[in-house]
Amino acid sequence: MISRLKTLAITVLGALCFAAAAPAQQVENELVLITPVAKTLTDPTLADFAAYAKERWNITVKTSALAAGTPVAYGRILEWKGRPEADIFWGGESALFDKLAEQKLLARLDLPAAVMDAIPATIGKPKPIYLKDPKGFWTGTVLEPYGLVYHPKLLQRLGVPVPKDWDDLLHPKLKGNVAQCAPSRSSSSHATYEVILQRDGDEKGWKWLRQLGANTGIFTARSRDVPSVVARGEFAAGFAVPSYMAFEDKLAGFDLKFVAPKTAWITPEPIAILAGAKNPKAARAFIEYMLSERGQRVAMERGVFPITPKFRVQGAPGSRAEMAVEFTGGMRSYFDLEVVNIYDDDKAQKRYEQVNEQFRKEIESVWAQLKK
Amino acid sequence: MPGLSRRALGIIGFSLIWLFLIVFILYPLTRIFYDAVSNEAGTLTLANFVEFFNDDFYMRSLWKSLVLGVAAVITTSIIGIAVAFLIIRYDFPGREMFSYLTMLPIILPPLVGVLGFVYILGRAGTVNILLMDWFGLEHPVNFMYGLQGVLLVETVHLFPLMTLSILDSLSKIDPSLEEAAQVTGAKGWRRFWTITLPLTTPGYISGALLVFIWTFADFITPLVLGVQDLLAPQAYLNIMQFVDRRLFRMGIVISALLVVLAIVFVVAARQYVAVKDYSSLSYSRVERRQLGPFQRWLAVALLMLLMAICIIPQVGVVLAAVGRGWSLTPFPIHYTWEFFSQVSIQTPRFIINSFLYSGLALIFCLLIGVPMAWIMARTRAPGRQAMDALTTLILAIPGTAIGIAYIRAFNVPLPFTDTALTSMWIILPLVLAVRRLPYTVRGSFSSLLVVHPSMEEAAANVGATKLRTFKDITVPLVWKGILVGGLFSFIMSIQEASATIFLTLGGWEMIPFGIFTFYIAGSQSQAAALGVILIVVCAISLYIVNRVAGTRVGGLFG
Numbered sequence: 001m002i003s004r005l006k007t008l009a010i011t012v013l014g015a016l017c018f019a020a021a022a023p024a025q026q027v028e029n030e031l032v033l034i035t036p037v038a039k040t041l042t043d044p045t046l047a048d049f050a051a052y053a054k055e056r057w058n059i060t061v062k063t064s065a066l067a068a069g070t071p072v073a074y075g076r077i078l079e080w081k082g083r084p085e086a087d088i089f090w091g092g093e094s095a096l097f098d099k100l101a102e103q104k105l106l107a108r109l110d111l112p113a114a115v116m117d118a119i120p121a122t123i124g125k126p127k128p129i130y131l132k133d134p135k136g137f138w139t140g141t142v143l144e145p146y147g148l149v150y151h152p153k154l155l156q157r158l159g160v161p162v163p164k165d166w167d168d169l170l171h172p173k174l175k176g177n178v179a180q181c182a183p184s185r186s187s188s189s190h191a192t193y194e195v196i197l198q199r200d201g202d203e204k205g206w207k208w209l210r211q212l213g214a215n216t217g218i219f220t221a222r223s224r225d226v227p228s229v230v231a232r233g234e235f236a237a238g239f240a241v242p243s244y245m246a247f248e249d250k251l252a253g254f255d256l257k258f259v260a261p262k263t264a265w266i267t268p269e270p271i272a273i274l275a276g277a278k279n280p281k282a283a284r285a286f287i288e289y290m291l292s293e294r295g296q297r298v299a300m301e302r303g304v305f306p307i308t309p310k311f312r313v314q315g316a317p318g319s320r321a322e323m324a325v326e327f328t329g330g331m332r333s334y335f336d337l338e339v340v341n342i343y344d345d346d347k348a349q350k351r352y353e354q355v356n357e358q359f360r361k362e363i364e365s366v367w368a369q370l371k372k
Numbered sequence: 373m374p375g376l377s378r379r380a381l382g383i384i385g386f387s388l389i390w391l392f393l394i395v396f397i398l399y400p401l402t403r404i405f406y407d408a409v410s411n412e413a414g415t416l417t418l419a420n421f422v423e424f425f426n427d428d429f430y431m432r433s434l435w436k437s438l439v440l441g442v443a444a445v446i447t448t449s450i451i452g453i454a455v456a457f458l459i460i461r462y463d464f465p466g467r468e469m470f471s472y473l474t475m476l477p478i479i480l481p482p483l484v485g486v487l488g489f490v491y492i493l494g495r496a497g498t499v500n501i502l503l504m505d506w507f508g509l510e511h512p513v514n515f516m517y518g519l520q521g522v523l524l525v526e527t528v529h530l531f532p533l534m535t536l537s538i539l540d541s542l543s544k545i546d547p548s549l550e551e552a553a554q555v556t557g558a559k560g561w562r563r564f565w566t567i568t569l570p571l572t573t574p575g576y577i578s579g580a581l582l583v584f585i586w587t588f589a590d591f592i593t594p595l596v597l598g599v600q601d602l603l604a605p606q607a608y609l610n611i612m613q614f615v616d617r618r619l620f621r622m623g624i625v626i627s628a629l630l631v632v633l634a635i636v637f638v639v640a641a642r643q644y645v646a647v648k649d650y651s652s653l654s655y656s657r658v659e660r661r662q663l664g665p666f667q668r669w670l671a672v673a674l675l676m677l678l679m680a681i682c683i684i685p686q687v688g689v690v691l692a693a694v695g696r697g698w699s700l701t702p703f704p705i706h707y708t709w710e711f712f713s714q715v716s717i718q719t720p721r722f723i724i725n726s727f728l729y730s731g732l733a734l735i736f737c738l739l740i741g742v743p744m745a746w747i748m749a750r751t752r753a754p755g756r757q758a759m760d761a762l763t764t765l766i767l768a769i770p771g772t773a774i775g776i777a778y779i780r781a782f783n784v785p786l787p788f789t790d791t792a793l794t795s796m797w798i799i800l801p802l803v804l805a806v807r808r809l810p811y812t813v814r815g816s817f818s819s820l821l822v823v824h825p826s827m828e829e830a831a832a833n834v835g836a837t838k839l840r841t842f843k844d845i846t847v848p849l850v851w852k853g854i855l856v857g858g859l860f861s862f863i864m865s866i867q868e869a870s871a872t873i874f875l876t877l878g879g880w881e882m883i884p885f886g887i888f889t890f891y892i893a894g895s896q897s898q899a900a901a902l903g904v905i906l907i908v909v910c911a912i913s914l915y916i917v918n919r920v921a922g923t924r925v926g927g928l929f930g
Binding site for chain 1: 428429432490494495496511517595596598600601605608609612616618619620696697698699700706779783785792795877878879889891892895896897
């Protein structure tokens with residue numbers, strides 16, 4: 001008798017639970033990112049998102065990030081041909097997101113208007129940097145510059161002043177001490193090459209880049225290797241992006257600093273849902289979370305800047321947020337200042353292969369002579 | 373009709389093996405060749421190759437790759453032959469220990485070796501910092517960044533292949549040949565040049581071929597050292613940037629070219645060896661000579677020096693794994709276990725996946741490889757020559773090419789399902805098994821050859837059934853060979869990165885992929901910690917191999 005009652009009670013309870021859980025079933029229990037963004041940023045945001053999903057929907061979301069440089073991520077998405085192994089593509093250049101959208105490999109975001117309206121359409125003059133896609137396929141998540149990393153102690157050894165602008169990399173005493181990644185291998189390096197070319201014009205720009213080639217001690221395989229070799233002190237300075245790992249080295253205890261020259265290009269770290277994603281609801285929820293104050297706060301502790309003027313990087317003294325402010329030279333929000341942008345992405349994308357070809361001809365294949 | 377059904381069973385098994393080889397080796401390779409001779413629109417063209425051969429940079433890369441490969445063969449020959457002779461012909465203190473230690477460099481996982489070297493010999497490595505701090509050197513000595521660094525890493529990593537191959541041939545030389553030479557007056561160097569050396573030619577050639585192709589196909593070492601004008605790094609770099617589709621296509625073209633060149637080298641070497649194979653099949657007991665007291669310690673001192681150089685990468689990696697923020701000091705200042713804890717206790721999946729996938733790969737290798745060896749050694753089945761050639765070919769195909777070939781070939785839904793093989797984790801053990809199959813086949817094959825069929829026949833004559841013969845006669849005689857081959861497949865699987873790097877999806881990460889992700893995410897310390905774990909796992913496995921097989925591992929590479 002008792003056991004029958006028990007069974008009944010369990011059945012009723014079970015049914016009630018099921019009924020209660022059904023409407024709250026807002027997201028799938030899995031989420032996969034493919035991203036060039038470093039683990040220091042993806043791990044904490046994913047972990048906190050999982051906690052948030054647990055609180056809000058009582059669902060345990062199994063999250064994971066597939067680490068891949070921007071070009072590799074882009075290539076894999078192409079190869080997946082609409083049957084993606086990830087739900088979200090996060091990070092890199094917005095032009096690639098536009099290309100993916102054209103090929104129908106992205107799903108529309110369809111986020112609440114209030115969320116999207118908090119993000120300004122563009123930042124920077126004279127050339128605007130788009131912070132979200134007018135067509136609604138991607139949105140920016142955080143802001144960060146493509147700038148320079150350097151090793152203060154090694155520069156001191158070499159007797160070279162701390163760099164402030166691109167031109168400081170041409171210092172004669174830095175010969176053999178600059179690390180860079182070829183523009184044909186890295187989209188962030190490519191963007192920085194374009195910044196120089198668009199700042200100086202083609203002729204002077206290539207001359208400048210050849211001089212940089214002469215100072216270069218290593219061409220790394222990926223742009224992320226640049227902060228690695230600089231952090232170790234193998235080389236003294238080079239191009240880098242904070243969340244692609246420069247800040248990670250700082251957190252790992254290395255003596256490394258970052259500076260964004262005035263004309264450095266700023267990426268909004270676009271994010272998009274892949275068409276055909278297995279977990280579209282979780283993907284949408286993650287993006288909404290990233291744009292919320294909670295998500296932005298987590299990101300701000302990792303050396304990147306908020307995407308909306310609503311927040312500024314701020315924390316208790318000695319906190320990661322304050323370390324990040326110190327690492328990036330004291331700035332707290334890009335909306336505090338006049339952002340200069342001379343980089344025209346349309347122009348860059350139209351001649352993408354041509355710049356690579358010219359790099360091969362003028363720098364890569366004659367590097368040995370340049371160094372003499 | 374039990375005879376017929378057994379025959380049918382044999383045919384089914386034989387067909388299944390061929391099906392496996394065709395689906396998982398020949399088909400993907402065909403796919404990559406198709407990609408190499410077609411353009412984005414899918415029309416057949418040779419334009420890609422024309423572009424390659426008209427491009428100065430690519431031609432220089434090809435030339436430099438060939439030079440580097442030859443240089444590595446020379447350096448590994450000098451070290452490898454010297455070590456092999458010392459170990460097999462002479463007695464000196466610690467001989468047994470050195471025969472194990474000199475095998476160890478082979479288990480340097482990709483990336484870990486070169487990183488370890490950079491920590492010690494890099495521009496900010498221990499040696500340069502000491503030179504600058506103590507001896508006032510102004511600019512660091514460039515040990516590493518350039519071809520010289522690549523050659524150093526490859527030499528240290530690969531000389532054991534040479535040693536093992538030579539050891540194998542040396543142990544197969546019939547001592548009576550050398551005695552005959554001695555009697556007829558050929559002594560010392562003359563005997564060495566005219567008798568001993570020619571007898572080791574087949575082993576030497578197979579070792580040299582492996583060193584050459586390995587160096588030729590390695591992209592990781594040159595990339596870390598900033599040497600990009602070599603063929604393998606160009607293939608990798610071009611493929612890994614997917615944005616510029618023309619460069620991407622060139623990457624595939626170069627991969628296909630690497631495969632073609634590897635095939636050419638293998639065929640050439642086989643032709644050469646076929647003419648010169650004098651070795652007997654059985655291992656002979658080798659008489660060891662006692663060295664004089666001075667020579668004895670000289671031998672020990674030389675081997676110790678060699679070991680000191682070989683241990684550089686391990687020392688570097690261990691220091692990096694326990695050091696925090698190590699930069700511009702000879703040794704780390706702050707020490708921590710946090711990196712080990714992060715990569716093992718906090719995220720055990722690298723280790724679990726590694727054992728799971730390599731273990732499965734080992735099972736595949738045994739299921740496919742042992743029957744293959746049996747067919748090759750015991751039957752006259754048609755196509756067994758092709759099987760043999762295919763086994764050698766697999767050894768020669770660069771991992772990058774296989775990875776790319778798999779991604780191009782298996783990214784279509786499997787028949788009757790809507791899932792592609794590339795989205796199922798089983799593809800990792802599969803690709804590992806294919807890549808490392810030759811070791812199992814060779815190991816089993818050589819021990820099957822040593823067991824004369826007459827022993828099995830004798831058992832059958834006294835009434836033992838086939839199964840009983842197999843269980844009581846064949847297995848006890850050949851299990852060592854199978855075990856050694858299998859374990860070697862396992863060791864090489866668990867270190868594999870070049871093919872899996874293209875195929876790994878979230879959650880499938882093995883240790884080498886973890887090393888890569890940590891490295892490219894800038895967490896070199898975590899990468900180093902994983903590297904140390906992998907080295908320890910492999911060292912233990914290799915120790916078992918060494919205990920079981922002694923010096924006979926070399927036969928695996930033939």
